[in-house]
Amino acid sequence: MIRSLYTASTGMFAQQINMDNIAHNISNVNTTGYKKARVAFEDLLYTRLPAPRTGPDHTTLQLGSGVRVAATVRDFSDGAVLHTDQMLDVALNGNGFLGVSTDRGIAYTRSGSLQVSNGRLVTTAGHPVLDTRGREILINRDISHVQIDEKGYVLGMRGNRDDMITLGQIGVARVANQHAMVAIGGNLFISNESLDIGAPGQNQRALLMPGFLEMANVQVVEEMVNLITAQRAYEVGSKAIQASDEMLAQANNLRR
Structure with missing residues (x-):
């Protein structure tokens, strides 16, 4: 008994x-x-x-x-995308993550709600977004009208000039064993693998969708x-x- x-x-x-x-x-x-x-x-x-x-x-x-x-x-399937029409919002369509710099080293996220803070392109939590070489994307104070195109290039206007200049290119990171990633909160994951980052769409990396955000892949009825x-x-x-x-x-x- x-x-x-x-x-x-x-x-x-x-x-x-x-x-x-x-x-x-x-x-x-x-x-x-x-x-x-x-x-x-x-x-x-x-x-x-x-x-x-x-x-x-x-x-x-x-x-x-x-x-x-x-x-x-974790289920890393793509979630539905929401059209926000915000210049610094970006969704990932396909395999990959945005690489960001944190106090715990490099972390990964699918949350593409970005902003400019302290001369850098960062997430809403303030984590700098990495470019195709794993470096932070710097934006000077005299740059205005910052936006992102479909190839991940960060563009902006300097001073009173009307033409757009390229400030950097957002990188898309790949993780071979996604199920070994550890969630640390704040929409972030960490991995023991070395950073594998490159241009969007390169070597089967995800493409970027400016003006959109990827929502959670949770189906309420299923849950x-x-x-x-x-x-x-x-x-x-x-x-x-x-x-x-x-x-x-x-x-x-x-x-x-």
């Missing part, structure tokens, strides 16, 4: 983490560049029980001990279905604990 109590409790604990993850996905439905996560489960150790018979066709008896959360896996499924699994686990408790109580009353 004690085994069934423990086994059912592992299922409830795993489903609680699953529901927490689903709630996190739903809460970020309007977060630009957010990539939804799913919980991966794996079964726990098995106990081998004595077989009722021997022989060439005997069956091995194994009793499992429950489930545990193995990992959270609600997953939430109901997790809730039902949690409820069944609690009923299994209740049934095991009642059976244990009956066994304790046999002597009375």
Whole structure:
């Protein structure tokens, strides 16, 4: 009876983490560049029980001990794009990330809401965006009307001149093993791989869409279905604990 109590409790604990993850996905439905996560489960150790018979066709008896959360896996599929018509908004269409400089080194993001701050092209969180050579894109104070074209070139006007000059080109970084990336918050991911950055569209890198933002790839209806499924699994686990408790109580009353 004690085994069934423990086994059912592992299922409830795993489903609680699953529901927490689903709630996190739903809460970020309007977060630009957010990539939804799913919980991966794996079964726990098995106990081998004595077989009722021997022989060439005997069956091995194994009793499992429950489930545990193995990992959270990110879905890096593209999200829907939103037309903002803002000159410094950019969406990535395809494989790749924007490389940014942070206190933890180089990080990666799909959130293309950019701005000019302290003479640099930065994200809304203030992280400098990297160019095709992994360097920050600098913008002098006398530059105005800064905008981004479809090839990732950052353009602007100097002083009273009417012609546009090129200030740099936004780089698109590739990560070979995206599922090994670690989310650190703020729409950022880090990777142990060395920086692989180049021009948009080069070597199957993502293309840029100026005036657009990539939204979260979260489907609310799908997440609600997953939430109901997790809730039902949690409820069944609690009923299994209740049934095991009642059976244990009956066994304790046999002597009375």
